[in-house]
Amino acid sequence: MATYRPVAPQAYHTGCRASLGQLYYHHQPWLQRLLCRRLGCDAAAADLAQDAFVRLMRTPRSFDCDEGVRAYLSRMAKGLCVDHWRRLDIERAWQESIAACADAGLPSVEHQQIVIETLCEIDRMLSRLPEKVATAFLGSQLQGKPYRQIAEELGVSERMVKKYMAQAMLQCALIEAGFEASL
Known part of the structure; x- marks a missing residue:
């Protein structure tokens, strides 16, 4: 299986040296077709293909062969599609909640995007959180459940729920501070 590894920005390889422009020229149409088949929308596919190459520009990789490039782009495309679908679900839920509160007045488009x-x-x-941590966080923050009730539902101690909440709050604090953390 072909491998990839981070390299300096000017060092793109596909068997022999190739620039990002060459990678884009040779692989962008293929990637866009792949994304279009998955999404069923050429405009969204074009946007996501562009995003893939922006990510590749930000985090350069070294590839052993063209198959390695396509394998990497294919994995990236899968993740981009999942992110795209999740965002659509979030936007749909937001629009439904706005429609349910129509008498309250619509926030500005800018506020809605924020x-x-x-x-x-x-x-x-x-x-990124383990399932029980996410469940405890949502139960506490969205549903207002006390830790004791969350502990009973999850089959853990109340002390463990406190640990779960600390873990989730740390992730929130890192987001607020502008850091991404992975567990």
């Missing part, structure tokens, strides 16, 4: 982006960050944070 809320959606914040919800996406929270979703990314929750997806």
Whole structure:
């Protein structure tokens, strides 16, 4: 299986030296077609293909062969599609909640985008947490459940729920500080 590893920005390899521009020229149409098949939308596919190459530009890789490039881009495309679908789900839920509160007046488009982006960050944070930690966090913060009730539902001690909450709050603090952390 072909491998990839981080390298200096000017060193792109596909068997022999190739620039990012050459990688883009040779692989972007293929990647866009792959994304279009997965998404069913050429415009979204074009956006995500562009995002893939921006990520590759930010974090250069060295590839052993063209198959390695395509394997890497294929894995990246899968992740980009998942992120895209999750964002659509979040946007849909936000629009439904706005529609349910129509009498309260609509927030500005800018405010709506800020809320959606914040919800996406929270979703990314929750997806990185172990299931019980995320469940405890949501039970406490969204549903207002006391730790004792959460502990009973999860089959753990109340002390463990406190540890779960500390773990989730640390992730929130890191997001607030502008750091991404992985567990």
